[in-house]
Amino acid sequence: MVERELRLELEKTHQSGDWGGTLTPEMIEYAARDVEVLLPLYEVLMAKIEEADLSDAAEIEHRVLPAVVWMSCAGVPIDAEGWREHARISEEDAALLKDELEVLAPEHPDGKAWNFGSHQQVRKAAKLLGVDLPDTRDETLALYATDNNFIAALRDYRKAAKLASTYGAGWLETGYHEDGRIYASWRQLRAATGRMACDHPNLQNIPRSGLLRSYVRAPEGRIFVVADYSQIELRIAAKISGDLEMLSAYAEGRDLHTLTAQNLTGREDVSEDERKLAKAVNFGLLYGMGTKGLTFYALRSYGVAMSLEEAALYCRRFFETYLGLKRWHEHERRVWQRGETETRTLTGRRRMDVEKLTDRLNAPVQGTGADGLKLALALLWERMSESPGTTPVLVCHDEVVVECDAEQVGEAKAWLEKAMIEGMDTVLNGTDKGHVPVEVEGRIARSWGDGG
DNA sequence: GCCAAGTGCGCC
DNA sequence: AAAGGGCGCACTTGGC
Numbered sequence: 001m002v003e004r005e006l007r008l009e010l011e012k013t014h015q016s017g018d019w020g021g022t023l024t025p026e027m028i029e030y031a032a033r034d035v036e037v038l039l040p041l042y043e044v045l046m047a048k049i050e051e052a053d054l055s056d057a058a059e060i061e062h063r064v065l066p067a068v069v070w071m072s073c074a075g076v077p078i079d080a081e082g083w084r085e086h087a088r089i090s091e092e093d094a095a096l097l098k099d100e101l102e103v104l105a106p107e108h109p110d111g112k113a114w115n116f117g118s119h120q121q122v123r124k125a126a127k128l129l130g131v132d133l134p135d136t137r138d139e140t141l142a143l144y145a146t147d148n149n150f151i152a153a154l155r156d157y158r159k160a161a162k163l164a165s166t167y168g169a170g171w172l173e174t175g176y177h178e179d180g181r182i183y184a185s186w187r188q189l190r191a192a193t194g195r196m197a198c199d200h201p202n203l204q205n206i207p208r209s210g211l212l213r214s215y216v217r218a219p220e221g222r223i224f225v226v227a228d229y230s231q232i233e234l235r236i237a238a239k240i241s242g243d244l245e246m247l248s249a250y251a252e253g254r255d256l257h258t259l260t261a262q263n264l265t266g267r268e269d270v271s272e273d274e275r276k277l278a279k280a281v282n283f284g285l286l287y288g289m290g291t292k293g294l295t296f297y298a299l300r301s302y303g304v305a306m307s308l309e310e311a312a313l314y315c316r317r318f319f320e321t322y323l324g325l326k327r328w329h330e331h332e333r334r335v336w337q338r339g340e341t342e343t344r345t346l347t348g349r350r351r352m353d354v355e356k357l358t359d360r361l362n363a364p365v366q367g368t369g370a371d372g373l374k375l376a377l378a379l380l381w382e383r384m385s386e387s388p389g390t391t392p393v394l395v396c397h398d399e400v401v402v403e404c405d406a407e408q409v410g411e412a413k414a415w416l417e418k419a420m421i422e423g424m425d426t427v428l429n430g431t432d433k434g435h436v437p438v439e440v441e442g443r444i445a446r447s448w449g450d451g452g
Numbered sequence: 453g454c455c456a457a458g459t460g461c462g463c464c
Numbered sequence: 465a466a467a468g469g470g471c472g473c474a475c476t477t478g479g480c
Contacts, residue, residue, distance in 0.1 A: 187471095191470050204471075204472085
């Protein structure tokens, strides 16, 4: 335990007082004490950090902080006209699909209008048509949609209603300013794994399909560079598990999804669909998903249908191929069974109170990705002078978008890619640079929705 | 009318 | 035996 603690009670009563007028001697005294405490507090907290072996992780957080402020203050440019027009059409689409849904719905027992946003009412309506829904998730609805027009129409309506409600005109209200930019609230350390988060509005879950991302658009004379890490979580898992198959694949510059597809099918030539299947298998099984989970996940996220028997076969083949990954899972299971509840990333970032085995598998991988991205952002801040007029405007877990003057874009792209590779390489490989190669693909774009 | 929990779904 | 993880937001439900 740390010996030194600050045993101070800070007076809180002035915290919410009126600081806009004349300050009383008591208020000035309070303000002074509030500041005075920071230096001894720093000493105590730094000692605790060192005691807990968190110095490296803390250093990353300290270095990335100014970069997060930089990004937050920069805001992200938005084509508000385009967004609003899109929102208007989305609302029309949803209203139209709702009308169609009402025609296909059974008569309401009380003669009232159905509320299709209520899962209780949706289940009741389906029951009147002879379908007993266990829940109303889309993958459940998908099982009945071919035989039931109402359920098919419900799926279409749901999709449109989501766009109209979450990404409608209201989305723009929260953070938009009249200078044409959105100033969202970035949370440097929000997720339990160490990832960042964003709200008001959340810039990290704007739909990828459709046009919405194209309204995140650089203003006249400015341009974006969008860069993302290639298969970063799989590379991190390769490093953490020490899996020889994965390590050699990456050392040779091969693609792991294709490799998995080859091993699942037993053929050298694999189709695009088979690679898609392999992607679902890779991401699912990496973090301890079961066979049943795999069938749902493959359908939901990749549109790949498989039986339980097929899923079991893929599971077996996967762990026959990646023996190091299997060993890592077995090791973590033993640690978990001993009752250990602490996990750490490669930089030593700690997550406590981990109760589930699947969390033990995921947290160090996801968290190491966050470590690397944060160090990359810190490097951008520290090397700001190497690409003047360039600012990060948003980050999305394995992706960074920067905005710069159009004539500056070549330098900005090189500057961004270099920092991203260096940041991740440092946390991933330490002094053994390049052991697991880090690949970053940057592209030049007028909007977030261009290319990629 | 407010609040918390539950459900569902957008992203990585 | 059984098992993806991490978020934020909209909406309903149920209690006050």
